[in-house]
Amino acid sequence: MGVARNRPGVRIARLALAAGLALNLGACFRPLYGPTASGESMQGLLAAIQVDDVNMAQDQDRLGHYLRSELIFDLDGSGQPAVPKRYRLKMQGSEQVQTPIVSSTTARAEAGTIVGTVKFSLESLDGRRVLTEGVATGTATYDRSIQRFASLRAARDAEIRLAKVLADQIKTRIASVLTVKTNP
Template sequence: MSSSETAARIIKPSRRGLALAAALGMAALAGGCFQPLYSEYTASTVGGSVKGALRSIEFAELKGLIGHYLRNELVFEFDGGNEPDAQKTLKFDSALAESVEVVTVDYANGRADSAVLVATATWKVTRIGTGEVVSSGTNSVREPYERSSQRFATVRAARDAQIRAAKNLAGLIRGQISADLTS
């Protein structure tokens, strides 16, 4: 290669370089459009901010151990325990189902070595005055746990799986409700 060919190659922009410059330019222009979901300034479909709308949800008692932990997690995630006297304009209702799937079986003694807890929550958020459905969905999680020959160890492992399932369901539900309430 001669020096004139090398100089032409350095000065001449490549297609890859132009595409990269265009992508960076578009990203810089779109960067001002970003707004955090849980900001005080993100508008909600039910009025006010999304953060305020999440605080206005009333959670009724849910049946079962998973229901108890799910309700507690949702109250903490939505409200944070800061404003118990806040005006409640929305109501959360849920139906929970759980089942256990046996994954492996020890054929020597015929007992299951491990299992998977499958927890499913079908829920909806409605306006208290009108009953209009604002958000709804179905979420499901799978939590594995070990089963032991010691009975109480198995009971505790199953309970820990229920608590983990409730926490994971609460996170999924919070994200979906927040997205649905964003205008």
């Protein structure tokens, strides 16, 4: 058996088999932000999405504002002329603050974790057809301080980071659906 491994013919056959498999599988992969199945550019399809306001739970509107701003910039922040809108992105979200670390001496939270969940659906502009829907979740942590305003600013920065994470998830999922649709 050790003799068969050292034969040059076996090596060449194995190399040819690996190269053949690589060539066959190479056609299966398509760049996410490359040309779509319909022939349109992904940038043009993403720019054709109208981002509605995010419906957030009571007193959680700040995360919704940051999320909408991030999505508008991610989808159509190219500086190109305006593209007519063909799709509508509807979102509904909530956030929850968790305090995993509590000081034993002061009984105050030393860190906080913001957990955000956004349910989204991409529809045609007239609302007759739903292209995709899903749920995006993310977390962002921050340190709490004795100084009240430092803690508030840290929480706001965490909300901004969380909005970027959620926007990236939503954009990627929408792009993965639009890239394979032949007639979006």
